[in-house]
Amino acid sequence: AQTVTQSQPEMSVQEAETVTLSCTYDTSESDYYLFWYKQPPSRQMILVIRQEAYKQQNATENRFSVNFQKAAKSFSLKISDSQLGDAAMYFCAYRSAAGTYKYIFGTGTRLKVLA
Amino acid sequence: NAGVTQTPKFRILKIGQSMTLQCAQDMNHNYMYWYRQDPGMGLKLIYYSVGAGITDKGEVPNGYNVSRSTTEDFPLRLELAAPSQTSVYFCASRASGGTYEQYFGPGTRLTVT
Numbered sequence: 001a002q003t004v005t006q007s008q009p010e011m012s013v014q015e016a017e018t019v020t021l022s023c024t025y026d027t028s029e030s031d032y033y034l035f036w037y038k039q040p041p042s043r044q045m046i047l048v049i050r051q052e053a054y055k056q057q058n059a060t061e062n063r064f065s066v067n068f069q070k071a072a073k074s075f076s077l078k079i080s081d082s083q084l085g086d087a088a089m090y091f092c093a094y095r096s097a098a099g100t101y102k103y104i105f106g107t108g109t110r111l112k113v114l115a
Numbered sequence: 116n117a118g119v120t121q122t123p124k125f126r127i128l129k130i131g132q133s134m135t136l137q138c139a140q141d142m143n144h145n146y147m148y149w150y151r152q153d154p155g156m157g158l159k160l161i162y163y164s165v166g167a168g169i170t171d172k173g174e175v176p177n178g179y180n181v182s183r184s185t186t187e188d189f190p191l192r193l194e195l196a197a198p199s200q201t202s203v204y205f206c207a208s209r210a211s212g213g214t215y216e217q218y219f220g221p222g223t224r225l226t227v228t
Contacts, residue, residue, distance in 0.1 A: 004157075033215050045205065045219035091157055095215055101146060101165060102173065103217065105157035 002027045004094050006106035013082045014114050020067075021077045021109045023092030031097035034068070034075045039089040039108070048090070051075065053097070079111075087113045117141050121206050121220035128196040128227045136191040136223050138206030146209045147189040148217065149173075149181065151202040158205060164189055196227045 003026045013019035036048040051059045067076045092106040122137045145166045150158040160173030164183040180192040207217040
């Protein structure tokens with residue numbers, strides 16, 4: 001069965017600095033999708049960025065980018081120029097590209113942004 | 116554009132009571148999901164549906180039931196509530212294929228005492 005591990009329960013970053021959140025996963029599949037979701041205090045889950053495993057190029061969305069290392073099964077999220085509004089829980093998620101309709105979520109990393 | 120809506124936002128139940136958490140989406144998505152999020156944990160899948168009339172169990176289905184009579188609605192039924200069901204419940208939906216992005220509702224905080 002697939003698993004997703006986020007080993008950093010909490011991270012802090014100074015405003016305007018860069019922070020990297022870690023995510024590793026375990027799977028025997030070769031085709032899958034990976035996601036980072038943000039959950040602010042409002043509890044609303046918001047998609048931050050998505051990566052298709054068959055794409056070698058790392059996904060980027062404005063200040064958010066990923067470092068996808070397929071062989072190492074690593075999918076880290078880099079937030080550049082951190083803003084106070086980035087403070088939230090961040091969840092890494094995995095979805096197989098075939099068969100199952102299920103998403104596997106990590107336990108989350110709480111990001112604090114210091115003014 | 117409402118997206119995914121959930122009612123109620125908060126609820127307190129006594130042990131043994133039953134209730135239904137409502138979820139509706141207006142995006143014509145075939146796939147819908149129910150998750151629970153316990154404190155300090157990620158989301159655990161309770162049930163999911165791939166279309167009207169089709170539902171299946173997720174990781175933690177015990178104590179819950181679902182139905183999907185329409186594309187829009189996916190209610191979650193709690194029978195005989197127990198303290199272990201105290202959690203935040205999220206409903207999500209997604210379109211067939213494409214980006215596989217899930218759209219989440221705002222959640223329901225349920226406390227069973």
